[in-house]
Amino acid sequence: MKFSKVILFFIFLIDFYNTNSQVLNIDSLKFKEKFVFTNYIKLKDTNISVENLTGKFLPKNNPNFVEADTEYAKYPLIFIREEVYIAFIKMFYAALNDTVNLKIVSCFRNFDTQRIIWESKWKGEKKVNEKVYASTIKDPVERAKLILSSSSMPGTSRHHWGTDIDINSVEVKYWDTKEGKRVYNWMKKNAIRFGFCQPYNLITSNYFGYDEELWHWSFVPLSQIYMRQYQTKVKYSDIKGFSGFETALELNIIKNYILNINMDCFFKVKY
């Protein structure tokens, strides 16, 4: 056995025997054959509060979160759930081995940050998709729907969870370059082995739903727990505190946006 394999084996044993936390057996998942390193993921805390589901907290005060090192992230102060960080680092080195460079450009965003993004578009300070001012649309539901093509409502973003990352660039034009295409093809082929899926694709961007996002990847073992708990714990009365919040119910935000994701990110899990 090679030395590197011995090291990996011990990492696996440490992961496996840490019984202080809930252990998710990914063997029970539908796409189990696609997972390699993530067979046993130590999940630190899986009872998520409404505040944590809706981004109303500071990650530096949350023991489940760590700040990503700039070796792996483009900027400092990018906070991420620790389990997701561990999985990303494994994927980072696998990609590097294939001469593909991955960097996290965004992960956790709190409610207030999302509110600033949302309201700048709602009030017409910033164009939607660099094309049109949403404030020119008088009907609030239609205005919200336009903004929702590229931005989540505050309190409903997967970026509140620390389970989802944006990699390399959030600009569509980067993903049209030779390098962008190479990175995307590598992710499409390999990300699932490390537990990552692309929640927003061409299928989900139908009448409702966000536009396709080639840069946005979600760590399935954890994000599906957040998604299920969001469904049971968060009420429409919790989605408030920003301009246009009253459109959330009419747009059926939970069904049409939060649950409207790529089926690869929607496993059935048995514990």
Ligand SMILES: [Zn+2]
């Ligand atoms: Zn994103």
